[in-house]
Amino acid sequence: MELRYGELSKQRLDCAILTFLQHFRKSFVGDYALHSSKQLYARLSELLGIHDHSLLLVAIVRKIVTNLKSYSQSKVVIDHALSIFLEMTSGSMLGKLLLKLDIIKSIISHHDKEHFPFLDDYRCSRSRTTFYFAIAALIFMEDSLLKFKSSMDPLLQVFVSLESTSDATFHSDDVKYALIGLMRDLRGIAMATKSHRTYCFLFDWLYPARLPLLLKAIAYWTDTPEVTTPLLKFIAELVLNKSERLAFDSSSPNGILLFREVSKLIVAYGSRILPLRNAADMYTFKYKGIWICLTILTRALAGNYVNFGVFELYGDRSLADALDVALRMILSIPLADVLKFRKLAQAYFAFLEILFNSHMAFILNLDTSTFMYIVGSLEAGLKGLIENISTQCASAVDKLATFYFTDIVTGESPSSPAALCLAQHITNCPGLFQEILSTLFEIIIFGDGGNQRNLSRPMLSLILINEETLTNIKGQILASYPPDQQQHLSLCFEKLMADITRSLDLNNRDKFTQNLIRFKNEFRSKRYAAILT
Missing domain, CATH: 1.20.58 (Methane Monooxygenase Hydroxylase; Chain G, domain 1)
Incomplete structure (x- = not known):
């Protein structure tokens, strides 16, 4: 018997049977199922003795349990059976129907390795999470x-x-x-x-x-x-x-x-x-x-x-x-390794975002070299191709720039310990904010991401910290184009700050976002038009 279950052909056959039962169940039993017809159950009763949805569920669950008990060395079949079992326990109406079945009550009472041998096979250890997810879903329904x-x-x-x-x-x-x-x-x-x-x-x-x-x-x-x-x-x-x-x-x-x-x-x-x-x-x-x-x-x-x-x-x-x-x-x-592994990068930048959002004092109390490394990694994340990471980095930079603007630039003098620390960091690295703003302009002008709104937040904060920074960046960007294109592109920069006040309130931010999107579109169109002519 064990040899038969080890055959690939038998495993494929049982996976096919499970797939059929899965789609059959979706059509005739479940939260969004079609109403079952009398003719269907009349025929099922005649052929299999199944005359209502409860007996149909029993047959499906029995097949799932048989596979879970028989294929302890076939992870493919185990995972297939468990995915269907979990799907069945996810619906509230279907879950309540399942809880009425004796076979489900038996599973809930006996879910150890003696009754389900795959639990004792290390090759199927990952499948245990799905198994207990499904069982617990049923238990918690009660x-x-x-x-x-x-x-x-x-x-x-x-x-x-x-x-x-x-x-x-x-x-x-x-x-x-x-x-x-x-x-x-x-x-x-x-x-x-x-x-x-x-x-x-x-x-x-x-x-x-x-x-x-x-x-x-x-x-x-x-x-x-x-x-x-x-x-x-x-x-x-x-x-x-x-x-x-x-x-x-x-x-x-x-x-x-x-x-x-x-x-x-x-x-x-x-x-x-x-x-x-x-x-x-x-x-x-x-x-x-x-x-x-x-x-x-x-x-x-x-x-x-x-x-x-x-x-x-x-x-x-x-x-x-x-x-x-x-x-x-x-x-x-190493930062290169952070950027190399996607899951690591996602966790790294999500962690930095929450630190800048809710635990700014911790970041600002770091020594200047460590602080610069952290902020530098945010700049690297902004340049990345993963949009959600770029958005997280933009959020962190905006929190930092907003803190500097509200507590240092517009305040009479840095009063809190955190503000004093940030002022000292910027004194030690005076070009930090301009470098980040320059990077953001490069992304807006040359990038194709769809998160301009998120990027606009830190850009406005950085511009308001020192408006001469925008003038410097404008000069650097225009200098990289031929003289005959500079006048057209300069007009785009003039419109960027139209009707923008020295404030970081929501209305001003939204207005800047609109201006930035217009800036990007006009800058590109004028640049391309100049190239074509």
Whole structure:
């Protein structure tokens, strides 16, 4: 029997059967299905004994379960079956129909490796996340804390077993594979928490008793990405405030408690991964873990469920330590490598954007060389071809330039410590803002991106800081064209600042955006017309 299931032809046949059942189900059962006809079920009853939609669902689920139990060594079939199972659990009406079935109740009660052997096969370990995503989606539909806790018993047993493992044997293959599976399972369950209530089911189950194991796993397995990657990805899912599921009450400390645990994990991982310098595959062994850590911090900082002022007020270093180790991690990666790996770049610039948006003081308190490196990397991101990264960099630059304009240029004198730091940085690097503005003009004139509105924000801020900068850039750009074209192109610059006041209010920004789009179109058309003539 096992040999038959190992044959490629048999696997292809069962995938084809699953595809047929998937489309058949969509047509006759589901939230948006067509009304099933009496003739259809009359014929199904005659041929297969299936006379209503419940029996049809039983047949489909039974086929999925059979494949999950039989193809433990075929990831293709397992993933195909799980994708259809997850799709079925995603609809509210269909999910409620599934919960009435005995076969679904059996899956919810028995979801361990004894009943589903693929869970014990490392080749299918990634599939565990989808499996538990689907199961948890069904469990949370019942909205019962008791049923949730009882369904978590198999995972609790894994936790207890790992927690009781001695330090001497914690670095063994059995522990390694158990941790990998557990983290993938938990990530799937976390993905299924779509409301505050269901999220709290999971959070209260984890905190505080279960989280120390994660910290221990990080300490023992830092150099093993097979363990750290699923662990960190689980944490990245746990801190994501999608659908306001982390909207804790004002009297609840849970947001702060969650961030403190996250900080411990980030510091534990970062402090141990930083010394790694010459691995054969730096992305796998270092950069991947770092970009997941940056994603965790970005989501936590932007989640709007933590009052970060509490940490400084009460002398808690959770935020400071997390930001410090994150900065050390990004500085340990050459900028060329950041730009080379897309996921790393996306995490890097998203993290910088949230720092400039919400934690400006941290950036400005850096030494000038580090500050210049960070701002220089934003300029490199602006030049990139990935539009969302360019937009994030533009947002960060605008926050910096706006802070300088409002707190230093238009203020009587720098008053806050952060403003004094920024003034000193600019004194040490007087050409910084002009260089960035020049880069933005190059992108607008020669680039083909569709995010002119986002780029216009920092451009106006930079121009208002020192309007002579615009004059200098205008001269540099016009000097690069033949004399007979300069007059035409000069008119475009004159119109750019038409009706623009010395203000960064929304109306003035919108007016500048309109002028900039017109500037780009006219500048290009006049330049091309001059070339053609």
